[in-house]
Amino acid sequence: MHIMVCVKQVPDTTEVKMDPKTNTLDRSSASAIINPYDAHAVEEAVRLRKEYGGKVSVISMGPPQAQEVIKKCIEMGADEGYLLSDRTFAGSDTLATSFIISMGIKKVMEKDPVDLVLCGKQAIDGDTAQVGPGIACRLGFPQLTYVEKIESLDLEKNHITVHRKIDSGFEVVRSSLPCLITVEKSINEISYSPLPDMIKAARYRPAVWGIGDFQSDPAQIGLKGSPTSVRSIFPPPQRSGGEILKGSNREVAKKLVDNLKGGILRWQS
Ligand SMILES: Cc1cc2nc3c(=O)[nH]c(=O)nc-3n(C[C@H](O)[C@H](O)[C@H](O)COP(=O)(O)OP(=O)(O)OC[C@H]3O[C@@H](n4cnc5c(N)ncnc54)[C@H](O)[C@@H]3O)c2cc1C
Numbered sequence: 001m002h003i004m005v006c007v008k009q010v011p012d013t014t015e016v017k018m019d020p021k022t023n024t025l026d027r028s029s030a031s032a033i034i035n036p037y038d039a040h041a042v043e044e045a046v047r048l049r050k051e052y053g054g055k056v057s058v059i060s061m062g063p064p065q066a067q068e069v070i071k072k073c074i075e076m077g078a079d080e081g082y083l084l085s086d087r088t089f090a091g092s093d094t095l096a097t098s099f100i101i102s103m104g105i106k107k108v109m110e111k112d113p114v115d116l117v118l119c120g121k122q123a124i125d126g127d128t129a130q131v132g133p134g135i136a137c138r139l140g141f142p143q144l145t146y147v148e149k150i151e152s153l154d155l156e157k158n159h160i161t162v163h164r165k166i167d168s169g170f171e172v173v174r175s176s177l178p179c180l181i182t183v184e185k186s187i188n189e190i191s192y193s194p195l196p197d198m199i200k201a202a203r204y205r206p207a208v209w210g211i212g213d214f215q216s217d218p219a220q221i222g223l224k225g226s227p228t229s230v231r232s233i234f235p236p237p238q239r240s241g242g243e244i245l246k247g248s249n250r251e252v253a254k255k256l257v258d259n260l261k262g263g264i265l266r267w268q269s
Pocket of ligand 1: 006007008009035037038059060061062090091092093094095097098101118119120121122123124125126127128129130131132226228229230
């Protein structure tokens with residue numbers, strides 16, 4: 001079984017700051033990490049390989065430094081990695097990103113068919129959750145999103161059964177293979193990497209493919225292939241602190257009722 005995991009390098013949003021003048025992310029303020037949802041996808045792929053055999057590949061689109069996330073995946077137990085990196089890819093929206101990644105996966109599939117594609121549920125910077133479904137559409141694969149458990153995989157009957165998170169709980173869904181799955185963090189716990197995989201990762205160099213390495217329509221790539229554009233980005237307004245009412249119980253109750261009435265009047269006007 002060949003599992004392909006899509007991994008994105010993202011700024012660590014626990015550290016990232018906004019530039020108040022330009023209203024853009026100050027990327028230099030944060031270190032780059034593997035998108036946390038994608039780390040869980042890699043962990044799940046490695047778990048499935050241990051149970052069913054086969055190979056785990058990872059693919060990422062990004063600048064040259066994104067090879068660090070591929071190395072991280074090798075450390076986590078992935079077998080090989082591909083980086084899609086080219087100046088013409090810059091400015092890609094989710095439509096163009098899913099197109100480029102699907103072209104990369106198709107190129108891998110020419111030599112080595114893929115049975116399962118795993119993605120994170122969403123990236124913690126873009127947050128759209130559109131790229132996984134976009135890749136599935138372009139590959140012509142069924143898609144199972146928000147998966148929190150892979151219940152079973154039947155390689156003879158060629159199907160997979162999963163639990164999908166829904167508002168009221170979960171639903172159990174079966175799909176034929178190949179298919180694409182996007183995973184929740186709750187799908188597994190990330191384990192520590194063994195020393196041999198850490199050594200392998202330190203020496204590993206992924207294959208790097210640019211625009212010339214696969215047949216693609218330039219009109220579907222980068223800014224040209226991106227019908228959406230980010231007009232501005234800004235942090236939510238800071239919430240003012242709450243008011244502590246002081247006085248006797250009667251006084252506090254009266255002030256509270258007055259405040260509530262005032263709020264309702266402001267809301268109605
Ligand atoms: C320089 C720059 C310019 C941009 N310009 C625009 C723009 O003009 N308009 C616009 O709409 N957006 C723009 N973006 C944002 C861009 O669209 C998103 O970063 C990208 O499409 C991924 O979307 P997302 O972060 O919402 O991923 P999601 O859809 O939330 O990601 C879901 C999953 O898809 C996979 N995935 C996502 N991205 C990648 C990747 N790069 N490599 C491998 N797997 C991946 C991962 O498994 C991830 O967990 C720009 C980004 C950059 C860096």
